[in-house]
Amino acid sequence: MDFTVETATDAVVESFRQTKGQRLRQVMESLTRHLHDFVRDIEPTTAEWEAAIGFLTAVGQTCDDTRQEFVLLSDVLGVSMLVETLNGSDEGTESTVLGPFHMTESPLRELGDSIDLLGTGRPCVVSGRTLAADGTPLPDTELDVWQCTEDGFYDVQQPDVQPQGNGRGLFRTDDQGRYWFRTVVPSHYPIPTDGPVGRLLEATGRHPFRPAHIHFIAHAGHHRPVTTHAFVAGSPYVDSDAVFAVKRGLITDFTESYEEQEAERFGVTVPFTHATFDIVLAPEAESAR
Template identity: 85%
Template sequence: MDFTVETATAAVVESFKNTEDPRLRQVLESLTRHLHDFVRDIEPTMQEWEAAIDFLTAVGQKCDDTRQEFVLLSDVLGVSMLVETLNGAEHGTESTVLGPFHMTVSPRRELGDSIDLLSTGRPCVISGRVTSADGTPLPGVELDVWQCSEDGFYDVQQPDVQPPGNGRGLFRTDDEGRFWFRSVVPSHYPIPTDGPVGRLLEATGRHPFRPAHVHFIASADGHQPVTTHVFVAGSPYIESDAVFAVKRGLITDFTESHDTQDADRFGVTAPFTHATFDIVLATAPEATS
C-alpha cells in the first residue's frame, strides 16, 4: 500500500496488529490516530516539525536527578491534572498534581516535628485527621509531606541555602488517625522558567506562578492512595494556578492563633499560624471485591 496522507494512519495502526499486550495495542493505535489527525489539522512545515523535535529534546535534556521538565510540561498543559482527575477516588479527598519537585526521599519524622530546618519566620502548625470514607479514623497512615520555603523555593532549588530535606517529612498518623507537624507558611512561587517549558509560557503570554500550598501523599493498606495539596486561602494566583491544580475543597484557612494551650500542645509559642486539613481515603477496589 502506498503511504499517502489518506492511507498513513491505517498503515501504522495495522503495524501494531501483532502486539500481544492488548492495552499497549489500544494505546498505540489511539495515539497514532490522534497524532495523525493533529498533523493533518496543523499541516506543519518541515522547519516547524524540526522545531517541535528540538523542543522535546531540550525538555529531556533539562531533566536531572532533582528536576523533571517533562512533568513540568505535562503540568502546564493540564495533562497531569486531567490524569489525576480521571483517576481520582470518587469518595475520597480530591487529588492534584505530584509536581516536579517530588524528586528526593522525605526524611522520616515523628509527629510534632518541624519540617522547617531554617527556623525563620512565624511557626505554622498543620494538623488533621485521616479517615476512611465512612469516617473511621485510620491509624498508621503514611503521610509524605513537602513544601517550599517562605521565600518560594524547594530545598533542591537552593542546595547552598537549604539543607537537604528542608520542607519535607514522612509521618505516620497516631492511633486515632491524627497528624500534626510544624513548618512555616509557604509562599506562592514561579515554576522553573529557565528551561524550554519556561520559554513556552513566555511565548504564550502565560505567567508561571503557583499559589501557596503544601503537598501530601497519603497511603494506607486497603485504601486508594491520594496525592493532593492544601492551598493557602487568599494566596496570590489561587484563581490562576499555572498548572491548573486548585480545587475549591482543598483551599484552607491558615489563621493566626493566640491559644496558649494549643501552642504548648504543638510545641510552639503563641501567636502562631494554624491550618487544619483532614484527608479521606477511599477504599481500594480490590478491598471491596
Template identity: 85%
Template sequence: MDFTVETATDAVVDSFRETKDQRLRQIMESLTRHLHDFVRDIEPTLEEWEAAIGFLTEVGHKCDDTRQEFVLLSDVLGVSMLVETMNGSEEGTESTVLGPFHMTESPRRELGDSIDLLGTGRPCVVSGRVLAADGTPLPDTELDVWQCNEEGFYDVQQPDVQPPGNGRGLFRTDGEGRFWFRTVVPSHYPIPTDGPVGRLLQATGRHPYRPAHIHFIANADGRRAVTTHTFVAGGPYIDSDAVFAVKSGLITEFSESHEEQDAERFGVTAPFTHARFDMVLAPEAEGTR
C-alpha cells in the first residue's frame, strides 16, 4: 500500500499490531491518530515542522538535574493540571502540579523547625492537620514541603545566594496528625523564561507568573498520596496562574497573629504570620498495594 495522506494513519496504526503490552498499544494507536489529525488540520510546511522538532530538541537540552523544561512545557499547556485533575480523588484534598523545581531531595526536619535558612523577613508559621475523610487524624504522614523565598526564587535557582535545602523540608505528622513549621511568606514569581518555554509564552502574549504558594506532597500508609499547594490569599496572579494550578479550596489566609501564647508555642515572636492548612487523604485505590 502506498503511503499517502489518506492511508498514512492506518499504516502507522497497523505497525503496532504486534505490541504485546495492550496499554502501550492503545496509547500508541491513539497518539498516532490524534497527531495525524493535528498535522492534517494545521498543514505545516516543512520549515514549520523542522522548527517544531527544533523546539522540542531545545526543550530537552534545557533539562538538567535542577531544571525540567519538559515539565514546564506540560505545565504551561495545562496538561499537567489536566492529568492531575483526572487522577484526583473527590474524597481528598485537591491535587495540583508538581512543578519544575521538585528536583532535589528535601532535608528531613523535625516539627517546628524552620525551612528558612536565611532568617530574613517576618516569621511565618504554617500549621495544620492531615486527616482521613471522616476526620480521623493520620499520624506519621510524610510531608514533603518546598517553596521559593520572599523574592520569588528557589534554592536551585540561586546556588550562590541560598544554601541547598533552603525552603525545603521533609516532616512527619505527630500522633494527632498535626504538623507545623516555620518559614517566610513566599512571593509570586515568574516561571523560568530563559528557555524555549519562556519564548513560547512571549510569542503568544502570555505572562509567566505564578501566584505565591507552598508545595506539599502528603503520603501516608493506606492512603492515596496527594501533590498539592496552599496559595496565599489575595496575592497577585491568583486568578491567572501561568500553569493553571489554582483551585479555590487551596487558597489560604496568611494572617497576622498577635497571640503571644501561639508565638511561644511555635518558637517565634509576635506579631507573626500564621497560615492554617489541613489536608485530607483518600483511601488507597483497590489493587494499588
C-alpha cells in the first residue's frame, strides 16, 4: 500500500494488528487516528513539526529528580485534571492533580507535629477527619501532606533556604479517623516559568498562577485512595487556576481564631488560623480486592 495522506492512518493502524496486549493495541490505534486527524487539520510545515519535536525534547530535558516538566505540561493543558475527573468517584472527596512538586518522600510525623520548619509565620492548624462514604470514621488512614511556604515556594525550589521536608508530612489518623497538624497558611504562587512550559504560557497569553492550597493523598484499607487539595477560600486565582484543579467543594475557610482552649489543645498561641478539611474515601471496587 502506498503511503499517502489518505492511506497513512490505515497503514499505521494495521502495523499494530499483532499487538498482544488488547489494551495497548486499543491505545495505539486510537492515538494514531487522533494524532493523524490533528496533523491533517493543522497541516504543519516541516519547520513547525521540527519545532514541536524540539519543544517536547526540551520538556524532557528539563525534568530531573525534583522537577517534572512533563507533569507540568499535562497540568496546563488540562489533561491531568481530565484524567483525574474520569477516574474520580461520586462517593468520595473530589480528586485533583498531583502536581509537579510531589517529588520527594514526605517525612513521618506524629499527629499535632508542625510541618513548618521555618517558624516565621502565624501558626495555622489544619484538622479534620477521614471518613467512609457512609460517614464511618476511618482510623489509621495514611495522609501524605505537602504545601508551599507563605511566600509561595516548595522546599525543592529553595534547597539553600528551606530544610528538606519543610511543608511536608506523612501522618496517620487516630482511632476515630481524626488528624491535625500545624503549619502556615500557604500562598498563591506561579508554576515554574523558566522552562518550555513557561514559554508556552507566555506565548499564549496565559498567566502561570495557582491559588493557595494544601495537597493531600489519603490511603485507607479497602477504599480508593484520593489525591486532592484544600484550597484557601478567597485566595487570588481561585477562579483561574493555571492547571484547572479548583473544585468548589474543595474551597476551605482558613479562619482567625482566638479560642484559648483550642489553641492550647493544638499547641499554638492565639491568634492562630484554623482550617477544617474532612476527606471522604469511596469504597474500593470489588474487582480490585
